[in-house]
Amino acid sequence: MAYDKVPASGEDGRRLVGQAVMTGLITTVFLVLVISALVALLVYLTGLTEGTAASVLYYAGLGCVAVGGSFGARRSGRLGWLHGGLVGFLYAVISIALSFLVMPGTLIVLDLFRQTTVVAVVGALGGIIGVNI
Numbered sequence: 001m002a003y004d005k006v007p008a009s010g011e012d013g014r015r016l017v018g019q020a021v022m023t024g025l026i027t028t029v030f031l032v033l034v035i036s037a038l039v040a041l042l043v044y045l046t047g048l049t050e051g052t053a054a055s056v057l058y059y060a061g062l063g064c065v066a067v068g069g070s071f072g073a074r075r076s077g078r079l080g081w082l083h084g085g086l087v088g089f090l091y092a093v094i095s096i097a098l099s100f101l102v103m104p105g106t107l108i109v110l111d112l113f114r115q116t117t118v119v120a121v122v123g124a125l126g127g128i129i130g131v132n133i
Contacts, residue, residue: 015078015079016076016079016082016083016086017075017076017083019075020072020073020075020076020083021072021076021083021086021087021090022072023071023072023075024068024069024070024071024072024073024075024083024084024086024087024123024127025068025072025087025090025091025094026068027064027067027068027071027072028064028065028067028068028069028087028091029068029091029094031064031067031068032060032061032064035057035060035061035064036057039053039056039057039060040053061095062118062119062122065087065088065091065119065122065123065126066084066122066123066125066126066129067126068084068087068088068091068123068126069083069084069085069087069088069122069123069124069125069126069127069130070084070126070127070129070130070133071130072084072086072087072127072130073126073127073128073129073130073131074130074131074133076131077131078131079127079131080124080127080128080129080130080131080132081124081127081128082124082127083127083131084123084124084125084126084127084128084130085120085121085123085124085127086120086123087123087126087127088119088120088121088122088123088124088126089116089119089120089123091119091123092115092116092119092120093116096112096115096116
């Protein structure tokens with residue numbers, strides 16, 4: 001292989017597919033909204049406490065990010081960790097921004113960084129799985 005030729009952008013198959021990331025993000029948001037509605041219904045109809053519901057929503061949200069990352073990576077067909085991680089990162093940014101708009105308060109940067117990192121890693125893991133199945 002000659003090292004004098006540098007491949008053009010995307011020529012070597014390494015390219016970010018924006019539509020795939022958006023597909024994963026839309027899938028994630030849709031699933032989170034559906035699960036949130038179901039949990040709200042459970043809180044209303046049963047004795048499920050709001051504290052328990054918050055925990056259920058947190059872990060269900062992580063599962064939704066993994067599924068969305070998997071969908072996005074599957075659609076791209078390559079670089080699953082990157083596509084899934086971006087789905088998770090964008091979801092975290094959007095959810096943090098919305099939560100700050102709805103309930104303004106103090107921002108603890110370390111907590112925001114931890115949340116964003118966890119969600120991005122879960123999305124990347126979903127992307128790794130999605131691109132390989």
